[in-house]
Amino acid sequence: MDKETSLLDMADAQILGFVSHRNGDSLADLVTAMGLTPQEWEILKTDYTTTAYLSEADMLEIDAALQDR
Numbered sequence: 001m002d003k004e005t006s007l008l009d010m011a012d013a014q015i016l017g018f019v020s021h022r023n024g025d026s027l028a029d030l031v032t033a034m035g036l037t038p039q040e041w042e043i044l045k046t047d048y049t050t051t052a053y054l055s056e057a058d059m060l061e062i063d064a065a066l067q068d069r
Contacts, residue, residue: 027058028064
């Protein structure tokens with residue numbers, strides 16, 4: 001996959017996440033819909049800037065949503 005495709009994929013995912021939130025879905029709903037695994041969440045927390053944009057409550061909601069996986 002080239003860089004342009006990757007950036008378009010990320011833009012698509014961000015827009016879908018925005019629409020999901022606008023429609024009333026929770027962060028836990030979004031995490032479940034994307035099929036995020038606990039291992040992937042750990043990578044996001046350590047290797048990406050994702051957590052800079054999330055509150056502690058947001059991170060706890062994701063942790064709880066992934067707890068049963």
